[in-house]
Amino acid sequence: MxxxxxxxxxxxxxxxxxxxxxxxxxxxREGAPRYRGFHQNDMESCIGCGTCETICQNAAIDMxxxxxxxxxxxDSGLRPLIDYGRCCWCALCxxxxxxxxxxxxxxxxxxxxxxxxxxxxxxxxxxxxxxNELGYRKPENYELYPTGRTLMEELxxxxxxxxxxxxxxxxxxxxxxKEADRCVECGICVATCPAHMGIPSYIAAVRNDxxxxxxxxxYETNPMPEMCGRVCTHNCETVCAMQHKGDPLxxxxxxxxxADQVPSEKYKExxxxxxxxxxxxxxxxxxxxxxxxxxxxxxxxxxxQVNVYEAMPKPGGMTRYGIPEYRxxxxxxxxxxxxxxxxxxxxHFNTRIGKDINFDQLHKDNDAVFxxxxxxxxxxxxxxxxDHPMVFQAVDLLRKVxxxxxxxxxxxxxxxGGGNVAMDIARTLARFQNQKYGKVQLTLTSxxxxxxxxxxxxxxxxSREEKVLIEPAWGPKDIKIEDNKIKGLSVxxxxxxxxxxxxxxxxxxxxxxxxxxxxxxxxAIGQGMDINYxxxxxxxxxxxxxxxxxxxxxxxxxxxxxxxxGGDIIGGTDAITAxxxxxxxxxxxxxxxxx
Amino acid sequence: MADINKYRDKFPDKNPDGTNIIDMESxxxxxxxxxxxxxxxxxxxxxxxxxxxxxxxxxxxxxxxLHRGFEKLMERRLFIQNFPLCIRIAVxxxxxxxxxxxxxxxxxxxxxxxxxxxxxxxxxxxxxxLTSFLMHLGGQAGAFGLGVVAQWGNYVxxxxxxxxxxxxxxxxxxxxxxxxxxxGLTPDGFEGRMEETLRSIExxxxxxxxxxxxxxxxxxRTVGLGYIDPAIVDQYGVTGPNARAAGIPKDVRKDNPYLKxxxxxxxxxxATNSDIYTRTDLRRKEILLSVDLIRQxxxxxxxxxxxxxxxxxxxxxxxxxxETYVRAECTRGEYGYYTVTDGSGYPRRVNVRGPSYTHAVxxxxxxxxxxxxxxTAGLMLSLHTYPPEIEx
Numbered sequence: 001m002x003x004x005x006x007x008x009x010x011x012x013x014x015x016x017x018x019x020x021x022x023x024x025x026x027x028x029r030e031g032a033p034r035y036r037g038f039h040q041n042d043m044e045s046c047i048g049c050g051t052c053e054t055i056c057q058n059a060a061i062d063m064x065x066x067x068x069x070x071x072x073x074x075d076s077g078l079r080p081l082i083d084y085g086r087c088c089w090c091a092l093c094x095x096x097x098x099x100x101x102x103x104x105x106x107x108x109x110x111x112x113x114x115x116x117x118x119x120x121x122x123x124x125x126x127x128x129x130x131x132n133e134l135g136y137r138k139p140e141n142y143e144l145y146p147t148g149r150t151l152m153e154e155l156x157x158x159x160x161x162x163x164x165x166x167x168x169x170x171x172x173x174x175x176x177x178k179e180a181d182r183c184v185e186c187g188i189c190v191a192t193c194p195a196h197m198g199i200p201s202y203i204a205a206v207r208n209d210x211x212x213x214x215x216x217x218x219y220e221t222n223p224m225p226e227m228c229g230r231v232c233t234h235n236c237e238t239v240c241a242m243q244h245k246g247d248p249l250x251x252x253x254x255x256x257x258x259a260d261q262v263p264s265e266k267y268k269e270x271x272x273x274x275x276x277x278x279x280x281x282x283x284x285x286x287x288x289x290x291x292x293x294x295x296x297x298x299x300x301x302x303x304x305q306v307n308v309y310e311a312m313p314k315p316g317g318m319t320r321y322g323i324p325e326y327r328x329x330x331x332x333x334x335x336x337x338x339x340x341x342x343x344x345x346x347x348h349f350n351t352r353i354g355k356d357i358n359f360d361q362l363h364k365d366n367d368a369v370f371x372x373x374x375x376x377x378x379x380x381x382x383x384x385x386x387d388h389p390m391v392f393q394a395v396d397l398l399r400k401v402x403x404x405x406x407x408x409x410x411x412x413x414x415x416x417g418g419g420n421v422a423m424d425i426a427r428t429l430a431r432f433q434n435q436k437y438g439k440v441q442l443t444l445t446s447x448x449x450x451x452x453x454x455x456x457x458x459x460x461x462x463s464r465e466e467k468v469l470i471e472p473a474w475g476p477k478d479i480k481i482e483d484n485k486i487k488g489l490s491v492x493x494x495x496x497x498x499x500x501x502x503x504x505x506x507x508x509x510x511x512x513x514x515x516x517x518x519x520x521x522x523x524a525i526g527q528g529m530d531i532n533y534x535x536x537x538x539x540x541x542x543x544x545x546x547x548x549x550x551x552x553x554x555x556x557x558x559x560x561x562x563x564x565x566g567g568d569i570i571g572g573t574d575a576i577t578a579x580x581x582x583x584x585x586x587x588x589x590x591x592x593x594x595x
Numbered sequence: 596m597a598d599i600n601k602y603r604d605k606f607p608d609k610n611p612d613g614t615n616i617i618d619m620e621s622x623x624x625x626x627x628x629x630x631x632x633x634x635x636x637x638x639x640x641x642x643x644x645x646x647x648x649x650x651x652x653x654x655x656x657x658x659x660x661l662h663r664g665f666e667k668l669m670e671r672r673l674f675i676q677n678f679p680l681c682i683r684i685a686v687x688x689x690x691x692x693x694x695x696x697x698x699x700x701x702x703x704x705x706x707x708x709x710x711x712x713x714x715x716x717x718x719x720x721x722x723x724x725l726t727s728f729l730m731h732l733g734g735q736a737g738a739f740g741l742g743v744v745a746q747w748g749n750y751v752x753x754x755x756x757x758x759x760x761x762x763x764x765x766x767x768x769x770x771x772x773x774x775x776x777x778x779g780l781t782p783d784g785f786e787g788r789m790e791e792t793l794r795s796i797e798x799x800x801x802x803x804x805x806x807x808x809x810x811x812x813x814x815x816r817t818v819g820l821g822y823i824d825p826a827i828v829d830q831y832g833v834t835g836p837n838a839r840a841a842g843i844p845k846d847v848r849k850d851n852p853y854l855k856x857x858x859x860x861x862x863x864x865x866a867t868n869s870d871i872y873t874r875t876d877l878r879r880k881e882i883l884l885s886v887d888l889i890r891q892x893x894x895x896x897x898x899x900x901x902x903x904x905x906x907x908x909x910x911x912x913x914x915x916x917x918e919t920y921v922r923a924e925c926t927r928g929e930y931g932y933y934t935v936t937d938g939s940g941y942p943r944r945v946n947v948r949g950p951s952y953t954h955a956v957x958x959x960x961x962x963x964x965x966x967x968x969x970x971t972a973g974l975m976l977s978l979h980t981y982p983p984e985i986e987x
Contacts, residue, residue, distance in 0.1 A: 004809060005809050005810060005811040005814060006811045008805045008806070008809040008810065009741075009805065009806045009807075009809070009810045009811075009812075011802065011805045011806060012743050012802065012805075012806045015802075021750050031760070032757075032760040032761045032764065033761075033782065034760075034761065034762070034763065034764035034779065034782070035760060035764050035765075036764040036765055036770075051910070054910060055673075055675065055676065055909075055910065057672055057673075057676035057677075057679060057680060088679055088768070089765065089768075090678070090679030090768075090770050091764070091770070092675065092676070092678070092679065092773075095773075095778075096909070096910070104764075136764045139778055139779045139902075139903075141901065141902075141903060142776070142778060142779070142902070142903040143903070143905075143906065144675065144773075144906055144908070144909040144910075145906065145907070145908035145909060145910070146905065146906075146907065146908065181907055181908045181911065182908055183908070184908070184910055185910070204911075207911060
């Protein structure tokens with residue numbers, strides 16, 4: 001210790017002449033560009049998946065309904081409410097947000113005397129920082145879950161374009177678990193699925209490798225998982241929250257994975273099928289398609305005596321007679337149906353109601369009737385030349401292929417239609433052309449432009465891979481016939497298909513024309529229903545909707561109390577809707593019979 | 596200075612084993628409570644002192660004022676959800692919790708973090724050390740009445756918090772190291788601003804040298820006080836600057852190198868006197884070393900590249916059964932996380948080894964004896980403890 005030690009501290013006094021360090025106006029100090037300040041939420045892109053709520057370890061986020069936001073497919077209608085009494089500004093909610101709609105501004109001051117205002121819905125309640133461009137955003141290349149889909153192995157185009165072997169190979173266990181891991185369990189898909197399947201639950205079961213639980217979840221709402229796991233229109237995937245940052249989850253393939261894993265002989269044990277108490281009441285089901293089979297399954301599980309009448313020699317309806325084998329192998333379809341049969345559902349094939357059995361008789365013998373007869377009547381474009389013998393209906397051809405009959409295959413073919421049936425027949429015919437001529441000369445033309453084509457995207461892609469030429473946005477004008485032989489189809493440019501009210505009202509540009517050479521034309525522009533099996537008195541009593549579909553209530557009950565109707569004839573568009581109808585009808589019939 | 600020792604041997608009487616006989620009925624002794632709020636510590640903790648005159652004869656430490664059950668809370672939260680939770684265990688230096696927690700999970704789950712993320716983590720940890728030292732220096736000075744050093748220390752610490760804000764978006768709880776990597780690299784122009792901050796710190800340190808380390812008052816009060824015998828360093832689990840000031844070169848950055856420390860050029864600083872002055876002086880040198888290390892990191896670290904490993908979905912991230920211990924050198928010594936996983940989506944056990952536990956609880960009880968009441972706060976500070984990490 002020295003004199004220096006006594007004097008040196010006085011050096012601090014030199015700072016008397018330094019500028020002061022405090023920030024004069026702290027409230028105006030701007031946060032750094034990455035500052036984690038008050039939340040912003042883009043209401044338009046937010047889908048209310050609630051993943052922010054799930055990850056918040058402080059339970060600071062609640063999903064609440066917000067005025068002006070409607071619940072729609074793909075949007076729960078809820079928005080996050082953030083409680084700043086609990087929030088710790090960790091920004092995990094921003095990181096996990098599936099749509100990247102939730103962000104944080106760099107604003108950090110908010111003064112109010114009312115403590116309740118600090119619970120607020122960002123985006124819905126206007127705040128000064130809503131438009132702040134600075135603040136914490138999810139960094140690029142930084143993800144808290146994998147965004148890419150686990151691809152399923154498929155046969156290469158050259159390996160599949162001549163045969164009807166199933167194209168997709170199915171997931172391995174590792175692939176399925178990896179894909180199931182991506183699910184954030186938001187449940188947006190459940191609301192959209194017509195059958196409201198417990199999708200997050202069965203995906204969780206896949207993740208935990210618990211196939212029995214997964215199968216139980218599937219059968220709660222869908223007794224045809226092998227079929228749906230292959231050919232479902234997967235509305236669930238089109239709304240999947242994961243698609244906003246990457247690919248949607250492969251929900252359909254995961255369902256197939258579950259059904260493929262469990263051997264059919266274990267179904268009864270897993271699903272507790274033997275413990276059902278049997279009842280005396282009888283229910284007749286017309287049509288062994290997905291709707292009829294679904295109703296049969298759930299009615300049988302409620303203990304009813306169920307008889308299914310099917311006009312065709314085999315069950316499955318359109319899923320057997322409309323979908324080619326490369327998409328829906330018959331043995332897998334049989335696995336679903338055989339299980340339903342094994343529960344004691346009586347099936348009568350080659351039995352056409354109205355011809356082999358009178359409808360009145362059917363009513364007399366049963367306590368209730370469920371009709372799910374589908375749409376089997378191909379519609380025609382009715383342009384000149386459609387009465388030529390080389391003009392076919394897609395559904396007729398597909399049915400014949402399933403039945404094993406030989407169909408006409410010309411060297412050059414035009415298919416009219418842009419839906420999945422058009423794709424099915426085009427790809428089927430392309431395979432036959434390959435077998436017969438060694439090359440594909442098939443043009444598929446549709447009214448719709450490619451962006452609004454009703455067919456699944458993968459169908460379009462795979463059709464092209466199989467050398468089908470797709471010519472969208474053309475309207476058929478007439479079929480050129482020379483010497484009683486088809487020369488081709490002349491078409492005009494279709495400008496739009498629907499008017500501004502959304503009604504079917506195509507507009508054409510007659511100046512722009514085209515000609516597709518062909519020896520054979522196939523029409524696949526939709527199907528109509530045929531309910532002539534009902535007696536006339538019954539048909540008169542049956543109320544119809546404006547679009548000429550049978551009118552039913554929530555439980556598929558028609559205006560005739562004992563008659564329940566479901567599937568495509570009430571306006572359904574796909575197998576899963578029919579399955580949902582069958583399930584609802586089963587509940588409705590149970591209610592009706594226990595009144 | 597009156598020679599107090601000539602009265603010392605009269606009171607109290609000794610037991611044969613050398614311990615004091617303290618008979619509270621004799622009215623020669625007073626028991627006082629210092630705390631739970633007192634200037635000696637960043638947080639809440641009590642000292643139960645038995646004094647004679649103003650001298651401490653016995654000291655008992657009491658904790659429990661900050662117990663929030665972090666370790667138990669962690670067992671009930673998803674792995675990712677613990678990332679914003681664990682930082683609260685050490686408020687002035689939270690990043691070591693983030694790092695150790697993330698590192699244990701990465702090790703157990705077999706995740707390799709990208710190179711840039713390792714550099715970024717090294718930078719954050721070193722910045723964190725620097726801010727913690729600066730805060731401590733202010734406290735240490737304040738405990739001996741040198742309030743102005745506390746102001747200066749906290750001012751330059753604030754400048755460093757500005758840099759934290761730029762990189763991480765947070766000033767106090769940075770939350771930049773989720774398991775799997777980091778949330779981003781340095782923004783544009785960061786180097787220049789960092790250099791400016793480092794220069795401010797160096798300038799302030801020169802002032803502090805004059806006002807604190809060349810200060811008669813500080814020297815008179817701290818030299819010779821709070822001596823940690825090198826022999827008890829291992830016995831009491833003393834680590835960090837407390838051990839290094841006793842001449843034991845313990846430094847996890849050298850002993851068990853982690854992140855990018857092996858690529859940095861530095862020596863372990865040690866001293867011999869092991870009193871408060873030596874420890875404080877050692878921390879002053881550590882501040883300057885930190886400044887140097889940050890400069891090295893800024894030159895060597897990549898400015899772009901991957902900084903986050905490919906993570907599984909963190910909402911149902913399960914980690915295989917296992918256990919591990921990861922440690923790092925924080926300002927106070929060895930900071931470690933012992934994590935046990937059981938294959939589920941939650942940690943089975945997380946045990947936080949904060950250096951404050953050994954320093955504040957056991958060591959303080961020994962060092963406080965014979966110390967003056969007025970010096971207990973300074974003594975406590977010289978051990979550099981943060982109570983929340985004592986009671987996780």
